[in-house]
Amino acid sequence: MNPYEKRLLLTLSFTAFLVMYTEAMMIPALPQILAELNYTITSSSLAWIITSYLLVATTTMALLAKMGEKYGKKNILMLSLFVYLVSVSLSGFQTIYTNLIILRGIQGIGAGVFPISYAIISDQFDKKKVGMAQGVLSSMFALGASIGIIGGAFIDFISNWQWSYHTIIPFVLLDFILVVIFIPKDAPNNEVKLDAPGIATLGLSLFFFVYGLSLKINIAVTYLFISLIIFVLFILIEWITENPIVDLKILKNREVMIANLTAFFIGVVQFEFYQPVVLKLTNPGQYSFNLNYIQAGLVILPYSLIMLLVSPIVGMKLNKIRKRTFLVLGALLIFVGYLGISLFNGFLLVIIAWELFISAGLAIDLVASINLLTTSVSKDIVSSSTGINMIARTAGGVVGGTISGYILTSYIYYYHFNINAIPLLLPNSHAYFLAFFASSMVSLLILLTSLFSKK
Numbered sequence: 001m002n003p004y005e006k007r008l009l010l011t012l013s014f015t016a017f018l019v020m021y022t023e024a025m026m027i028p029a030l031p032q033i034l035a036e037l038n039y040t041i042t043s044s045s046l047a048w049i050i051t052s053y054l055l056v057a058t059t060t061m062a063l064l065a066k067m068g069e070k071y072g073k074k075n076i077l078m079l080s081l082f083v084y085l086v087s088v089s090l091s092g093f094q095t096i097y098t099n100l101i102i103l104r105g106i107q108g109i110g111a112g113v114f115p116i117s118y119a120i121i122s123d124q125f126d127k128k129k130v131g132m133a134q135g136v137l138s139s140m141f142a143l144g145a146s147i148g149i150i151g152g153a154f155i156d157f158i159s160n161w162q163w164s165y166h167t168i169i170p171f172v173l174l175d176f177i178l179v180v181i182f183i184p185k186d187a188p189n190n191e192v193k194l195d196a197p198g199i200a201t202l203g204l205s206l207f208f209f210v211y212g213l214s215l216k217i218n219i220a221v222t223y224l225f226i227s228l229i230i231f232v233l234f235i236l237i238e239w240i241t242e243n244p245i246v247d248l249k250i251l252k253n254r255e256v257m258i259a260n261l262t263a264f265f266i267g268v269v270q271f272e273f274y275q276p277v278v279l280k281l282t283n284p285g286q287y288s289f290n291l292n293y294i295q296a297g298l299v300i301l302p303y304s305l306i307m308l309l310v311s312p313i314v315g316m317k318l319n320k321i322r323k324r325t326f327l328v329l330g331a332l333l334i335f336v337g338y339l340g341i342s343l344f345n346g347f348l349l350v351i352i353a354w355e356l357f358i359s360a361g362l363a364i365d366l367v368a369s370i371n372l373l374t375t376s377v378s379k380d381i382v383s384s385s386t387g388i389n390m391i392a393r394t395a396g397g398v399v400g401g402t403i404s405g406y407i408l409t410s411y412i413y414y415y416h417f418n419i420n421a422i423p424l425l426l427p428n429s430h431a432y433f434l435a436f437f438a439s440s441m442v443s444l445l446i447l448l449t450s451l452f453s454k455k
Contacts (some may be wrong), residue, residue: 001132005125009133011182012117015081015175016140017147019110022088022168023053024148026104027278028293029161036160037097045097047214055210056108058394059203064112065387066199066245068119070192073383074183077116081179084110085172092165115390119383122374124184128319130374133360135315135367139308142359144272146297146304147329153293189380193243201234202245206395213402246388250377256385257371258453260392262327265446266365267396269334269439273303273358276435279408279427280345285415287429289348302352303359310363318371326368327450333361334443342436365446372455400439407435 001011026049034046068076087106094100155164205227210262212223238244250256280291281296291299314326337357344350370389377385411431414423428436 001129001302003204005129005133007182008124008184009121009136011128011175011178012120013076013136013140014178015113016098016117017133017144018168018171018175019084019113020141020144021148021151022106022165023050023170024145025152025155025168026050026161027149027274028153028156029164031364032156033100033162036095044253048101049104051210051214052105053108053111054394054398055207056105057111058108058210058391058398060109061111061115061390061394062245062384062387063194063199063203064109065115065383065390066084066192066194068383069117069189070194072186072188072312073116073120074179074185075188077113077120077183078176078179080110080112080116081172081176084113085169085176088165088172089169091351092162092169111390112387112395113398116383116389118370118374118386120183122382122386123186123379130315131318131371132312132315133365134370134374134418135311135313135363138366138370139304139311139363141270141366142304142307143363146238146300149278149295149300150297153297157294166264179297195238195241195243195245197237198234198241198245201230201237205231205234206391209395210398213398214253217406225301245384247282247381250381250385253376255372255376255455257375257455258326258449259277259369260389261391262365262369262372262446264396264399265442266369267393267398268400268403268442269338269358269446270362270393271397272439273355274300275401275404276408276427276432277351279302283426284417284424285413287413287427287432299348299352300355303355304369306356306359307363311367314364315371318368323368323372323455324450324453326364327372327453328447330361330364330368331443331447331450333357334362334446335361335440337361338436338440338443342433342440345432345436361443366378372453375455400442404435407431407438 030046030049033049064080066078083105087103091100094103117137118134121137122130125133150328152164155167158267208223208227208230212220212227215223235248238246238248244454277300278287280295281291282293282298286289318326334357337354340357341351341354344354370386373389374382408427408431411428411434412425413428415426416423
């Protein structure tokens with residue numbers, strides 16, 4: 001890798017790491033925010049601090065990716081980062097719940113850095129090095145998330161959650177400067193048209209889908225039905241429009257369809273990991289370990305380090321070994337890891353051992369699936385195609401988080417801290433078993449989908 005490629009990859013990796021770190025640091029902050037609000041909001045309302053980001057991220061990634069093709073990838077990358085910088089800078093000063101939710105939503109625009117970064121790598125790197133570079137970038141997801149949990153918990157412990165935002169501002173500003181200096185300027189393509197009806201219907205469909213999944217099942221059905229109707233309208237619009245945001249003809253490409261389906265299932269199993277594991281590690285009671293968030297983050301850290309190690313290695317081997325082989329291997333490792341942790345999770349070292357299987361499998365499948373996509377479409381639509389792929393992964397993540405949350409709140413027991421304390425409702429052993437077992441079953445869908453690939 002030449003110096004130019006090294007600078008480019010380091011800049012994009014730093015960008016991906018920062019966004020994931022910033023989002024993960026909010027997880028340990030949630031109990032503190034709830035306490036600051038004097039418990040005047042419900043747990044489901046508190047979850048909107050995370051959901052609002054996911055909502056906007058999911059509904060804007062395709063638009064930002066398409067804008068990258070039209071106005072230049074560097075320009076849109078800078079725009080996403082600038083909006084992210086402003087919203088992050090303001091979030092740490094919020095004491096009103098509604099304002100924080102709005103700013104968290106605006107931060108979702110920062111998720112546009114992911115599809116654009118993958119597209120820049122595809123454009124700027126030698127073909128033989130693209131897989132390795134994509135592997136490094138993919139590993140930043142897990143590393144940023146794990147370090148974010150540890151860093152956020154540490155800052156919450158010594159100060160308060162607002163300082164999590166205050167301390168990240170200089171780094172986001174530095175990243176913006178690095179992007180301005182080191183990311184090459186690409187020529188805008190004025191021939192690319194922004195498919196306004198397609199963007200609007202896709203955005204609305206995803207909005208109602210994500211919003212519906214955040215509600216109770218009896219209410220959620222209505223919003224999911226509305227989402228389905230709008231999605232059908234979106235398909236009809238894309239079928240007849242001249243410059244669609246999603247070219248349905250490309251989806252006829254077997255490899256593109258496999259890459260997107262795999263991305264969705266990867267999103268499910270990836271987001272199903274954190275919630276049950278964090279609760280298993282931090283909850284009190286007979287079925288958990290009662291660790292603080294810093295200790296829990298350290299237990300999860302090997303998960304990220306394995307991803308950081310495995311992802312570039314897989315990327316370097318993609319030109320020599322069939323992508324289907326990697327996808328199948330990754331799915332098998334995920335299956336073994338989740339099945340193992342569902343059955344045997346009574347000791348910390350055992351949990352760490354199983355999470356290494358899961359992490360290695362996810363690293364393999366993440367890199368192989370994104371490389372399968374970028375090598376199956378023409379360069380002029382890599383950005384928008386990657387944007388759709390990232391939407392599939394994020395939507396899968398929302399589904400995974402919802403499944404896991406539903407299971408963990410359905411199988412509970414009363415934990416009595418002491419005779420005078422109000423008992424807590426906590427997940428029981430069956431809840432943890434089902435949450436992890438569900439992921440092992442989804443990993444089989446990754447395996448099944450992968451078998452249809454010819455690459």
